[in-house]
Amino acid sequence: MAQRLPLYATAARGTEDLLAAELTALGIGKVRQDRGGVRFFANPIEALRACLWTRIAMRVLYPLSEATVHGAEGLYEAAADVPWEEHLTAESTFAVDATLKDSEHRHSGFVALKVKDAIADRLRAKLGARPDVDSRHPAVRVVAHLAGEALSLSLDLCGEPLYRRGYRAVPTVAPLKETLAAAVLAAAGYVGEEPLFDPMCGSGTLLIEGAFIATRRAPGMSRHFGVEGWPHLGAQAKEILADLKADARKLKRPAPFPITGLDRDEDAVAAARKNIETAGLAPSISLEPGDALTAPPPPAPGLLVTNPPYGDRMKAGGQKGMKAFYFKLGEHLATYAGWRMAVVSGNTAFESAFHARPLSRRKLWNGPIECELLGYPARPG
Numbered sequence: 001m002a003q004r005l006p007l008y009a010t011a012a013r014g015t016e017d018l019l020a021a022e023l024t025a026l027g028i029g030k031v032r033q034d035r036g037g038v039r040f041f042a043n044p045i046e047a048l049r050a051c052l053w054t055r056i057a058m059r060v061l062y063p064l065s066e067a068t069v070h071g072a073e074g075l076y077e078a079a080a081d082v083p084w085e086e087h088l089t090a091e092s093t094f095a096v097d098a099t100l101k102d103s104e105h106r107h108s109g110f111v112a113l114k115v116k117d118a119i120a121d122r123l124r125a126k127l128g129a130r131p132d133v134d135s136r137h138p139a140v141r142v143v144a145h146l147a148g149e150a151l152s153l154s155l156d157l158c159g160e161p162l163y164r165r166g167y168r169a170v171p172t173v174a175p176l177k178e179t180l181a182a183a184v185l186a187a188a189g190y191v192g193e194e195p196l197f198d199p200m201c202g203s204g205t206l207l208i209e210g211a212f213i214a215t216r217r218a219p220g221m222s223r224h225f226g227v228e229g230w231p232h233l234g235a236q237a238k239e240i241l242a243d244l245k246a247d248a249r250k251l252k253r254p255a256p257f258p259i260t261g262l263d264r265d266e267d268a269v270a271a272a273r274k275n276i277e278t279a280g281l282a283p284s285i286s287l288e289p290g291d292a293l294t295a296p297p298p299p300a301p302g303l304l305v306t307n308p309p310y311g312d313r314m315k316a317g318g319q320k321g322m323k324a325f326y327f328k329l330g331e332h333l334a335t336y337a338g339w340r341m342a343v344v345s346g347n348t349a350f351e352s353a354f355h356a357r358p359l360s361r362r363k364l365w366n367g368p369i370e371c372e373l374l375g376y377p378a379r380p381g
């Protein structure tokens with residue numbers, strides 16, 4: 001591997017600047033923000049430190065080629081031009097994940113298949129044998145992204161996407177992605193040195209990500225990374241990661257301030273408890289069932305961060321009901337002196353119904369849903 005690799009970390013739209021700032025804080029020198037991610041250069045230690053510590057990136061990719069392609073033939077030829085023999089052996093396994101945007105092809109599976117065929121044929125020609133495909137646990141995961149006619153082919157350093165932190169024990173309705181929750185906390189300026197409160201915590205994602213920050217835990221601490229299985233680099237990556245994890249273990253501390261949550265749905269509270277336990281954060285977070293419209297504030301000052309229900313736009317009377325809910329929420333939270341607030345809302349009716357003046361706003365995407373993160377200053381009291 002060259003000493004400094006060009007890498008590309010992907011992030012939810014609207015959070016790229018937060019990821020660029022995070023990578024810079026992790027000691028990465030040259031970062032360049034792009035739409036949907038951040039380009040940077042890193043040596044193997046820096047790259048693996050970024051994989052282990054990033055809270056905001058969804059994937060870290062090593063781009064191998066970019067080409068303009070037409071039709072199925074074009075896909076095959078562009079993929080066959082890449083020197084895969086530098087990254088794979090006949091004995092290693094591989095898989096191809098494809099994503100499409102505004103492409104002439106309708107099925108990502110078709111694009112993945114063409115790229116896979118090209119890789120297999122090239123390796124058979126170069127090495128006399130081809131590696132097997134293992135779509136679940138490949139040694140090398142290839143990522144193909146086709147935007148219009150621009151095909152980019154990369155290797156994925158992480159394997160499983162980074163938002164799969166491994167603590168989501170129970171499925172719940174409309175959870176925030178872990179990486180987006182971490183981006184929201186970063187945008188709100190949360191560094192773990194003040195109380196944190198989510199009065200509509202659902203599965204607990206914001207609280208868990210907050211507790212990771214407060215306890216200085218590396219989010220990748222208990223996972224493996226795809227690069228550990230790469231035939232030419234795996235052994236070196238394992239050694240580097242073992243050292244980085246040992247250093248990370250020394251930084252852990254108990255949460256210095258209370259992290260608390262409520263939800264009026266007892267099933268959500270039970271799911272959040274299970275997730276918190278799975279994440280090993282039971283001593284850092286306290287939860288109870290409760291109503292955000294009447295709950296008294298925890299002792300101030302602190303950061304209230306929350307992601308209220310968006311409501312069902314299709315349901316008769318749904319929007320009217322949501323406006324009334326946001327209005328009551330605004331009335332009640334106006335009594336929370338000393339709490340600054342960060343609210344992720346996916347309902348355009350929220351801001352006016354909440355009737356407080358935000359100090360900051362940012363658009364971000366919760367998957368396909370366009371949301372707004374509104375920041376409110378603490379009220380004196």
Ligand SMILES: C[S@@+](CC[C@H](N)C(=O)[O-])C[C@H]1O[C@@H](n2cnc3c(N)ncnc32)[C@H](O)[C@@H]1O
Pocket residue numbers: 172173174175176177199200201202203204205206262263264265268290291292293307308309310
């Ligand atoms: C969009 S979900 C929050 C998802 C959460 N951020 C997560 O990652 O899982 C909204 C949550 O608000 C809760 N909720 C709705 N009305 C509430 C109220 N009056 N008091 C407390 N919780 C409420 C719902 O039960 C639901 O869990």
